[in-house]
Amino acid sequence: MATNKRIAEATQESLHRIFTIPEAPDSTLGAIEQEISQNLAGFLGNHIVATEQRLTEIEKDFACSAIPEQPSFVSDHMHHLLDKLVAQSVHTSSPSFIGHMTSALPYFILPLSKLMIGLNQNLVKVETSKAFTPLERQVLGMMHRLVYQDNESFYQQWMHSANHSLGAFCSGGTVANLTALWVARNNLLKADGNFKGIAREGLFKALKHYGYDGLAILVSERGHYSLKKSADILGIGQESVIAIPTDEFNKIDCHKLHEKCLSLAQENIKILSIVGVAGTTETGNVDPLDRIADIAEEFACNFHVDAAWGGATLLSNKHRPLLKGIERADSVTIDAHKQMYVPMGAGLVVFKNPAAVAAIEHHAEYILRKGSKDLGSHTLEGSRSGMAMLVYASLHIISRPGYEMLINQGIEKANYFADLINQHQDFELITRPELCLLTYRYVPQAVQQLLAKADDEQQAEINSLLHNLTKFIQKRQRENGKSFVSRTRIEVGRYQGHKILVFRVVLANPLTSKDILLDVLAEQIELAKESETFLPKLLAMTKK
């Protein structure tokens, strides 16, 4: 009993202490902060991308399901985290980590994040965020202007208007796409006569009222899976997301899109939205947005652009024309946590019409009162952090020309890497970069020659062996931990549209040097030689 009481007292005392900032200059806090900084500096400076420990090994450190009955000292727990967690995490900031859209962050993000977390503002309502609310509205205004380029008086009129929103800030591209389609759905199936609108009466009654046999979302076959999730949640079903074939440049085939629109009209299926992709996740290509806008206009339907990854390209005056037509979209998704170098949790969607969000407006008695400027009345998420501050700060500190340099250099580097691959006799470039993303695979010269003259059946056999070889190399490279590229499967026109496994590279880290790119290829050639079955089999085929 006595020990229990002592533990309770000590817990009570430390509970009080962990909510007050320690005063003593020699406090453990200072020591801990120093240690974290040193550790993080070492971590960030380290060019190794991953540890050698296997996931199943690491799982053993996270196997206990009991919530501790005894408190720990903060400093002790910190050591536990550094040892078990930090040391076993992935170095996404390494310049040789070039496989994903998650990359390095500018140094100033760290202290700013601490400020943001420390203030713990809740953007759902003005009462818990005050200045953060106008700041977020300004960020949405800046991003809206980046896309739509309306004039100054437009922004003066709408940016801080209580009953309007130029956009919605959210946790990422998935929620941004869902929000955009939610707004589109509710505007399409709005109140009409006796019908009180889909938001109140639901999809079943809405379809009956409007006399539609179904709804469809049209996007290229390279569309992001978040659109299917959205269709599921919005009640129209994943199969209502119709994948339109792409051309040899991974862009939506507008002729086929137009044909599909015609046939859906005949089936009495209403198009909820045509989604253009500005920067596909797998190949980084941009759909012909202007032509999609024409088709959306012809069929009087909503036009959304998923620019989660590629939207930041608008910051580059040089490459902005690639996205021409985006300004005709009803809504646009952009992830600041991708090419804007902001940490994760920073997605947003902007709306051409500032009144469009009225279709999803929600009010409650204790917050989000009618006429209030509470951001929560127009967002899917409730409680939200002050992430907009990090976008705001980055836009000021880096500025548009700074972003332009980052974007342009990434694209130049991708083109350099593509040339390198093209000139190398043992590699095959699969998709040319349009932005800073490309795909390729390792194919020894003799195998390339064989592929070129092979019939369909033999081609399939070779590609199947190459599939295994690519997978082998990619896994070994990741396990070795010196560099990291990702892998994906895409249909390739010159192989009769069969799905081909490829390496995927995203060149977003400004510190990735040409030497690193050369090393990545050299390492892949060496790793291929370690394959005891696939490479020998392929080479044997060339000697037949």
Ligand SMILES: *Cc1c(COP(=O)(O)O)cnc(C)c1O
């Ligand atoms: C990353 C991405 C998404 C999803 O964004 P999250 O932030 O991961 O939720 C959607 N669409 C595209 C094109 C993307 O690249």
